[in-house]
Amino acid sequence: MAYSAEKLNEEKVFKDPVHRYIHVRDRVIWDLIGTKEFQRLRRIKQLGTTYLTFHGAEHSRFNHSLGVYEIVRRISDDVFLGRPEWDEEDRILTLCAALLHDLGHGPFSHSFEKVFDLDHEHYTRAIILGDTEVHHVLTRVSADFPQKVADVIAKTSKNKLVVSLISSQIDADRMDYLQRDAYFTGVSYGHFDMERILRVMRPREDQVVIKQSGMHAVEDYIMSRYQMYWQVYFHPVTRSAEVILTKILHRAKDLHEQKYKFKYDPIHFYSLFNGEITLEDYIKLDEAIILYYFQMWQEEDDPILKDLCCRFMDRNLYKYVEFDPAKEYKKLAELSVLFKKAGMDPEYYLVVDSSSDLPYDFYRPGEEEERLPIHLLLKNGDIRELSRESEIVDAISGKRRTDHKLYFPADFIADDSKKQNIKKQIKMLLEIE
Amino acid sequence: MLKDHAKLMHAIAVSEEIVGRKKLQKMIYIAKNIAFPFQERFQFHFYGPYSEELTLRVEELCNMGFLNEVKEKKGGYYQYRYTLTETGKEFLGINAVDMPSLQECLLDMNGQNARFLELVSTVLYFNDLPKEEVKEKVFTLKSKQRYTGEEVEQAYQYIENLREKAGLH
Numbered sequence: 001m002a003y004s005a006e007k008l009n010e011e012k013v014f015k016d017p018v019h020r021y022i023h024v025r026d027r028v029i030w031d032l033i034g035t036k037e038f039q040r041l042r043r044i045k046q047l048g049t050t051y052l053t054f055h056g057a058e059h060s061r062f063n064h065s066l067g068v069y070e071i072v073r074r075i076s077d078d079v080f081l082g083r084p085e086w087d088e089e090d091r092i093l094t095l096c097a098a099l100l101h102d103l104g105h106g107p108f109s110h111s112f113e114k115v116f117d118l119d120h121e122h123y124t125r126a127i128i129l130g131d132t133e134v135h136h137v138l139t140r141v142s143a144d145f146p147q148k149v150a151d152v153i154a155k156t157s158k159n160k161l162v163v164s165l166i167s168s169q170i171d172a173d174r175m176d177y178l179q180r181d182a183y184f185t186g187v188s189y190g191h192f193d194m195e196r197i198l199r200v201m202r203p204r205e206d207q208v209v210i211k212q213s214g215m216h217a218v219e220d221y222i223m224s225r226y227q228m229y230w231q232v233y234f235h236p237v238t239r240s241a242e243v244i245l246t247k248i249l250h251r252a253k254d255l256h257e258q259k260y261k262f263k264y265d266p267i268h269f270y271s272l273f274n275g276e277i278t279l280e281d282y283i284k285l286d287e288a289i290i291l292y293y294f295q296m297w298q299e300e301d302d303p304i305l306k307d308l309c310c311r312f313m314d315r316n317l318y319k320y321v322e323f324d325p326a327k328e329y330k331k332l333a334e335l336s337v338l339f340k341k342a343g344m345d346p347e348y349y350l351v352v353d354s355s356s357d358l359p360y361d362f363y364r365p366g367e368e369e370e371r372l373p374i375h376l377l378l379k380n381g382d383i384r385e386l387s388r389e390s391e392i393v394d395a396i397s398g399k400r401r402t403d404h405k406l407y408f409p410a411d412f413i414a415d416d417s418k419k420q421n422i423k424k425q426i427k428m429l430l431e432i433e
Numbered sequence: 434m435l436k437d438h439a440k441l442m443h444a445i446a447v448s449e450e451i452v453g454r455k456k457l458q459k460m461i462y463i464a465k466n467i468a469f470p471f472q473e474r475f476q477f478h479f480y481g482p483y484s485e486e487l488t489l490r491v492e493e494l495c496n497m498g499f500l501n502e503v504k505e506k507k508g509g510y511y512q513y514r515y516t517l518t519e520t521g522k523e524f525l526g527i528n529a530v531d532m533p534s535l536q537e538c539l540l541d542m543n544g545q546n547a548r549f550l551e552l553v554s555t556v557l558y559f560n561d562l563p564k565e566e567v568k569e570k571v572f573t574l575k576s577k578q579r580y581t582g583e584e585v586e587q588a589y590q591y592i593e594n595l596r597e598k599a600g601l602h
Contacts, residue, residue, distance in 0.1 A: 113474075121476060155477045156559075158573040325435055326497040329524060352435060356489035359474075364488075372479040402493040 004028060004092045004141045014066060018179050022070045028092060028141060029069065032099055035133035036283075041065055041102065043286035047181060048108045049241035050232065052315050054185035061102050067176035072098035072165055075172070075198060085161070085203040093145075094162050096138065097152040101166055101173060103127050103134065107287040108245055110358065115249040116272045125150045126279050164207040169363060170197070170218065170374050171208075178224050181232060189227035192220040202377055209377045212389070218374060219392045222363050226396050229360050236405060239353050240317040243407050247348045248294065248308045255302055264296040304348055311409075319410035321430055323352055332406070335429055342422045344412055351407045363387075363397045406430070437472045439528045441490055442499055444471075446517045446525060447536035448543045454513050457491070458483055459550035460542045466557045467592070468599040469532055481555045481575075491515070499524055537598045549588070552580050556588045564589070 006027035014022040024030050032038055041062040050057040072094055080086035104123030106112050113119060127134055128150045138146040151157035155167055165172060175194055182190025200214030210218055232238075252266065256273040268289050271277040297309040311317060323332075332352070339346040365387040366373035374386040387394040408430065413423050427433040444461060451457045462482045465471040473487040494500040499521035503514040517525070542550060555575060559567045568585050 119474065155479075156570065156574060160479070324497075325438070326499060326520060326524075329435065329527070333527075354435075354438075354490075354493055356437075356486055356493055359485040359489055371483060400489075400492040400496070402489070402496045404493075 002141075004145075016063070016067065016070070017183055018067055018176065019070045022066045023073065026092065026095065028137060029095055029099060031137045031140075032096065032134060033066075035137060037103060037127050037132050037134045038062070038065070038100070040283060040286060041105070043288055044105055044107055044109075045287060046177065047185075047232075048110055048238075049245060050181075050185065050235070050238045052241045052317070053235050053237040054187070054232065056184045056186050057181070059180060059184045061105055064177055064180055065099055065102050067180055068101060068166070068172045069095060069099040071172035071175055071194075071198075075165060075201060079198050079201055080203050083203055085205065090159060090162050092141065093148055093152060093159075094165055096141075096145075096149050097162065097166050098172055100124065100128060100134065100149060101153050106282065106285050107290045111242055111246040111249060112272075115246060115253060116277075117275070118272075118277070121154060123279070123282055124153055127283070128153070130279050132279075132283075160206045161203055161208065164372070168207060168372060168374075170210065170221065174225065175221070178221070178228055181228060182224075185232050187228075187232055189231055190224050192224045193217045194221075197221060204377075204383075207372060207375065209375045209383060210386075212376045212378050215376060215386070215390055218376075218386060219390050222386075222393050222396065225363065229362070230401075233360050234355065234358055234403070236320055237317060239358070239405065240320060240407055241312065241315075242358070243318060243351045243353055244308055244312050247351070248297075248305065248312060251302070251305045251308060251348065252293075252297070255305060260302060262297075263300055264293065266293055269293070304345060308348065316411070318349075318351070318407040319432075320353075320405040320407045321432065323404045323406040325352070325354075325404055331429055335426065338422055338426050338429070339408075342413075342419045342426065344409070349409055349412070353405050353407055355401075355403045362400070363393060365393075365397050435528065436530075438490060438494060438499075439525060439530050440471055440532070441487070442494060442517060442521055442525050443530035443532065444535065444539060445500065445515055446522070448539045449516070451515045451543060452512065453547050454488070454491075455480070456543075456547040456550060457515060458487060459547065459554045460539060461487055462554045463542060463550065463557060463592075463595070464535065464538060466554075466560075467538070467595055469535055469538075477558060481551050482558050494521070534599045538595050541595065541598065545591075548578065549584070549591075551575070551578065552584060553588045553591055556585065557592060 007025050008027055008030055012024040012030060016022050042060050044061045045051065046059050046061050046064045047057045076091045076094055104120040104127055106118065106120060106123070109120050128138065128146050129135060135146050138149055148157065152159065152162050152166060155163050157163050167173060178190045179194065196214055196217040200211040200217065201208050202211060252269060253273050268285060271281045294309045294312055297305050298313060300306045335350055336346040339350050364371045364373065365385055375383045376386055376389055378384055387397050410432070413426055416423060444464070445451055451460065461471055461473060462475050473484040473490065475482040475484045491500065495502045498518055501516045501518050504511055505514065552571065555571055556567055559570050562570070568582060571580055571585055
C-alpha cells in the first residue's frame with residue numbers, strides 16, 4: 001500500500017480543549033507529529049509575550065498546528081467529501097500543509113524577525129525542503145511531495161483551493177487561533193459558530209466560498225477577529241512587553257557589534273548577530289534558550305541590557321501615554337533631548353509603537369485586488385463579495401482605526417533623586433503629573 | 434522614530450502621486466527587493482507579493498493627516514490616489530530620508546501600469562529560480578492575467594534597467 005494511503009491500525013486521538021479531540025488515522029500525519037522539528041513547536045508559545053498580560057496564554061504552536069490540522073481534516077473528510085469540485089487526491093497534501101504551516105516559527109518570532117531580519121515562512125520552507133526528519137517523512141509520499149507541501153504553505157501552489165483552506169481570509173488557521181486564543185486568554189470574545197461555517201463552506205476552482213445562508217455566522221467570525229485584535233493581540237501591556245523584548249535583542253546585537261565582552265557568552269546568538277544563521281542553528285532556538293539568556297543577562301555589566309532583562313523577567317514593563325504623531329512629533333523630539341539629558345538613552349527608553357508594528361489582517365474586501373476577499377455563493381449561483389451583502393462587515397471594513405502609543409519607564413522618571421528639573425519637564429510633556 | 438513611516442512618505446513624495454493601492458504595493462515591493470531599505474514584510478498572496486504592514490502604515494498616514502487619499506470610482510471598482518499633504522511635507526522636512534536614486538526608480542515604475550508591475554514583482558519574488566521555472570510560475574499562478582513569454586522577458590529587462598538606475602551596476 002502506498003505510504004500516503006497507509007492508515008494506523010487504530011485511530012489515535014489527542015484531547016484538545018477547543019475541538020475536544022484531534023483524530024489521526026493517517027500514518028504520514030502520525031509520523032510528522034513525531035518528528036523533532038514538529039515537537040519543537042511545543043516550546044514556542046502561540047502568543048509570544050501575551051502571557052504577561054493574560055496569564056493563561058501559555059499555549060504553544062504545537063497545540064495550534066494540531067487544531068488547524070483537525071479543522072482541515074473535518075472539512076476534507078466530512079464537508080467536501082464526494083463533492084465534484086473536491087479532488088480526493090488533494091486530501092493528504094492539504095492535511096500535511098495544515099499541520100506544518102507554522103513549522104518555521106521561532107521563539108518570540110514577531111520581535112526576533114524584526115531585529116534579525118528573519119522570515120518564519122522562509123524557515124518553514126527550509127525545514128520542509130532541507131535535510132530534516134520532516135523532509136524524510138514527506139519524501140516517503142513521493143519525491144516531489146515536500147515541494148508541493150512547501151508551495152501550498154507559501155501560497156505559490158497552483159492548487160488555489162487547497163491554499164485557500166490553509167491561508168485566506170476565512171481559513172482553518174484563523175478559525176483555530178481565534179477560538180484557541182480566546183480559550184487560553186479567558187476572554188469572552190473570539191467565539192463564533194465554526195460548526196455552521198464548516199457546514200456552509202463549498203469548494204470552487206480557486207477558493208472556498210460560503211453559502212449565502214451562512215452569512216451571519218461569517219459576520220460573527222469577522223467581528224471576533226476585530227475584537228480579538230484590539231482586546232488581546234494589540235493589548236497595550238503586551239505591546240509594552242514586546243517593546244522591551246525588541247530592545248533587549250537590539251541592545252545585545254549592538255553590544256556584540258561594539259565588541260562588548262559578555263559575561264555569559266551568547267553562543268546561540270552569534271549566527272543571528274552575524275546574519276549567517278543556518279537551518280541547524282535556527283531549529284535549536286526555542287523560548288527556553290532565549291529566556292535562559294535573559295535570566296543570565298540580568299547580571300551583565302552593561303546597564304541597559306541588565307535593566308531591560310530585569311524588566312522583562314520581573315514584568316516591570318514600560319508605561320504608556322496615547323500619542324498623536326501628527327500633532328506631537330515635535331514634542332517627541334523635545335522629549336528625546338530631555339531623556340538624553342536625564343541619562344536615559346531614548347533609543348531604548350522612549351518608544352513609539354504603532355498599530356502597523358503588529359500587522360494583523362483585518363477583513364479586506366479586496367477592492368483593488370490586494371487580497372482575495374470572502375465570497376458568498378448566492379442562491380442563483382452567483383458569487384458576491386461579503387461586504388457587498390453584509391452591512392456589518394461593510395461597516396468594520398471601511399474606516400480603519402489606527403493607534404499609536406508612547407512607551408517609557410515610568411519608574412525612572414518618577415525617581416527624583418537625580419536630574420529632578422529635567423524629569424519634571426519630562427513629566428509635564430508626557431502629561432503624567 | 435516613525436522612520437518607517439517617513440520612508441513611505443518619502444516614496445510617495447518623490448513619486449508625486451501614486452494611483453492605485455495595487456500599484457503602491459508593487460512599487461514598494463520592487464524598490465525593496467532591488468535595493469532600498471523599506472522594512473515592510475511581504476508575502477505571496479493570490480495577486481502576488483503583498484504587505485499587510487504596508488497597507489496598515491498607509492492607513493495610519495492617512496489618519497495622521499500626512500497622506501491624502503482620494504477614492505474614486507473607476508468602472509466597476511474603486512481606485513485610490515495618494516499624495517502627500519502639507520502637514521506631511523512639513524513632517525518630512527524635519528525627518529528627512531536619505532535614499533539616493535529612489536526617485537528615479539519610483540518615477541520610472543510610476544510610469545508603468547499596475548499589470549506590468551504585478552508581473553515584475555512576481556518575477557522578483559521567484560528570482561532564485563531559473564528563468565524557465567519563473568516563466569512556468571507566472572503562467573500557472575497568473576493564468577488569468579495571460580502574460581506572454583515576451584512580457585516576462587520585458588520584465589527581466591526592466592529589472593536590469595532599474596538596478597542600473599539604483600546604481601547597482
